[in-house]
Amino acid sequence: xxxxxxxxxxxxxxxxxxxxxxxxxxxxxxxxxxxxxxxxxxxxxxxxxxxxxxxxxxxxxxxxxxxxxxxxxxxxxxxxxxxxxxxxxxxxxxxxxxxxxxxxxxxxxxxxxxxxxxxxxxxxxxxxxxxxxxxxxxxxxxxxxxxxxxxxxxxxxxxxxxxxxxxxxxxxxxxxxxxxxxxxxxxxxxxxxxxxxxxxxxxxxxxxxxxxxxxxxxxxxxxxxxxxxxxxxxxxxxxxxxxxxxxxxxxxxxxxxxxxxxxxxxxxxxxxxxxxxxxxxxxxxxxxxxxxxxxxxxxxxxxxxxxxxxxxxxxxxxxxxxxxxxxxxxxxxxxxxxxxxxxxxxxxxxxxxxxxxxxxxxxxxxxxxxxxxxxxxxxxxxxxxxxxxxxxxxxxxxxxxxxxxxxxxxxxxxxxx
Ligand code: GLU
Numbered sequence: 480x481x482x483x484x485x486x487x488x489x490x491x492x493x494x495x496x497x498x499x500x501x502x503x504x505x506x507x508x509x510x511x512x513x514x515x516x517x518x519x520x521x522x523x524x525x526x527x528x529x530x531x532x533x534x535x536x537x538x539x540x541x542x543x544x545x546x547x548x549x550x551x552x553x554x555x556x557x558x559x560x561x562x563x564x565x566x567x568x569x570x571x572x573x574x575x576x577x578x579x580x581x582x583x584x585x586x587x588x589x590x591x592x593x594x595x596x597x598x599x600x601x602x603x604x605x606x607x608x609x610x611x612x613x614x615x616x617x618x619x620x621x622x623x624x625x626x627x628x629x630x631x632x633x634x635x636x637x638x639x640x641x642x643x644x645x646x647x648x649x650x651x652x653x654x655x656x657x658x659x660x661x662x663x664x665x666x667x668x669x670x671x672x673x674x675x676x677x678x679x680x681x682x683x684x685x686x687x688x689x690x691x692x693x694x695x696x697x698x699x700x701x702x703x704x705x706x707x708x709x710x711x712x713x714x715x716x717x718x719x720x721x722x723x724x725x726x727x728x729x730x731x732x733x734x735x736x737x738x739x740x741x742x743x744x745x746x747x748x749x750x751x752x753x754x755x756x757x758x759x760x761x762x763x764x765x766x767x768x769x770x771x772x773x774x775x776x777x778x779x780x781x782x783x784x785x786x787x788x789x790x791x792x793x794x795x796x797x798x799x800x801x802x803x804x805x806x807x808x809x810x811x812x813x814x815x816x817x818x819x820x821x822x823x824x825x826x827x828x829x830x831x832x833x834x835x836x837x838x839x840x841x842x843x844x845x846x847x848x849x850x851x852x853x854x855x856x857x858x859x860x861x862x863x864x865x866x867x868x869x870x871x872x873x874x875x876x877x878x879x880x881x882x883x884x885x886x887x888x889x890x891x892x893x894x895x896x
Contacts, residue, residue: 484563484772490798491570498865501512501882502890508880511570512562513546514538518608519612520586522601525594532601536584536609537565542884546582547572547615547822550605552598552630556585560772564623566640567793568822571815573877575854577826582618583600584609590625602630606637613638615648616831617632617638622652624697624771628664632657647853648832651825657739660746660828662843663821668702669844670790670820673851674812675707675765678787681859686711690729693717694755695770696745697820703767708732717757719745720770725761759783768795772847775800783809792813802845805868815877816858823850 489510496506520532535558538546548568561583568580569828586605590598606613613620631653638649647658653660660816662669678684689712696719708714713729721744724730738746759766759779766785768774772794776782780800788804788811790796796804796811804811824847831837856875861872 483559485559485566485740487794487798488563488566491870491874492878495878498867498871498875499878499882501878502886502892504890505878505885506881508885509540509566509878512537512539512565513541514612515562515607517558518605520601520604520608522597522604525597532586532588534584534586534605534608535561536563536612536618536620537582538612539565539581539583540569541580541617542881543573543580545578545614546578546618547577547621547651547825548582548584549621550584550586550626550630550634551623552586552588552590552601552625554587554589555771556587561585564793567815569691569881570874570877571819571822573880574815574858574873575819575823575826575850576724576880577823579619579822579826582620583623584620585623598630599633602626602633603637605644606634607641610638610641613649614642615646618830619648619825620650621822622698625751625772627698628652628654628659629820631659635794648829651828653828658828658832660824660831660843661838661840662847663687663824663828664698665702665706665819666824666843666847667699667821668704668825669706670847670851671699671703671767671789671812671817672706672710673820673848674817674855675712675789677852677855677859678810678812682787684764687712687713687736689765690715690727691765692758692761693723693767693769693791694723694758694774695719695722695768695792696735696739697769699821700767700769701739703769703776703791704732705736715763716753716758716761717745718755720755723753723755723758725751725758761785765789767806768792770795773797775804777803780804781807783807785865786810788812790817793818801868801870811869812855813873816854816869816873819854820847820851823847 564583572579653659716725769791775796777799780803
């Protein structure tokens with residue numbers, strides 16, 4: 480199995496192609512990004528020194544609509560990672576049935592080392608560097624790892640200055656006061672929670688008896704934990720990049736959230752501390768990797784005891800680990816489906832910006848629930864009827880939809896004489 484992230488993405492495409500109606504030409508087109516941009520960003524630091532940062536933006540495919548996907552600020556960003564994440568966005572938007580293609584951006588930086596003013600200058604400089612390649616009808620960024628609504632506000636403002644008109648639809652995940660949508664903040668966690676509710680009825684889960692461990696306590700992990708906890712599920716472990724806490728009796732998530740907000744880390748007091756690695760191997764019913772990619776590998780997959788894995792992070796499971804989990808009959812709700820709630824509400828935000836007509840929170844929740852439940856069922860039905868993994872089913876469904884768009888302009892079958 481390839482260790483390279485993009486090669487891994489392509490194995491998923493090949494697996495899906497076997498279960499999809501897509502013409503080989505469509506598969507061929509999806510093997511590489513439509514555009515992959517690398518920019519250097521010189522930045523004046525607070526102490527007067529100059530630092531050069533490297534940024535990327537990839538537009539993988541835009542057959543179904545403008546490219547869509549976040550921008551991450553992280554020290555381990557690479558060109559290959561951005562390229563892979565953009566590929567995943569194409570499939571994520573297609574599996575959620577959104578009229579978008581896939582994009583992703585990133586800057587190699589540890590934002591925790593920068594002052595707020597430096598982060599603002601970096602955000603604006605990034606937009607100036609990639610500005611001619613993004614826009615409401617071409618490529619629409621959003622938050623991702625270590626970027627947030629504040630950063631989206633600076634980016635939207637900079638883009639608006641560049642084009643000489645206020646352009647809220649260029650970016651999503653903005654503060655509500657600047658054209659953001661109600662319900663965007665918890666959308667990723669909420670979308671996964673709605674899918675858990677579908678699983679609850681399929682598998683007859685009893686919330687009070689169902690234990691959940693969550694690796695990653697950022698935006699997605701926190702909201703998923705809160706919603707599951709409020710619904711009576713037993714969230715027994717959570718962790719962030721520094722480590723985690725475990726209490727087999729169930730954690731009090733509101734308290735853990737308060738501590739995280741005040742101390743900046745997960746710390747439960749009386750609960751036993753655990754490492755991120757230990758958390759993955761806990762004897763729980765549902766495991767939720769909600770941090771970074773590549774945490775479930777061929778080395779630890781056999782030690783995963785959870786029978787259900789809900790991938791809130793992008794790419795947490797390698798293809799080699801997938802094969803091991805499939806043999807163990809573990810149900811993996813794949814990232815492109817499980818975490819598609821975020822981009823779905825981004826779509827609502829983009830729609831509202833273009834229409835200038837803003838929705839109530841209940842409308843956002845209703846429409847998000849409808850899409851999440853519908854697409855979860857569609858993937859689940861394909862998984863059942865074809866006896867393929869949820870992941871392959873999700874990719875195959877997405878590929879069918881991508882094929883409809885790509886092939887509407889013809890394939891060799893139409894043109895050959
Ligand atoms: N970064 C998020 C993701 O990976 C959201 C993307 C978006 O809203 O465009 O799905």
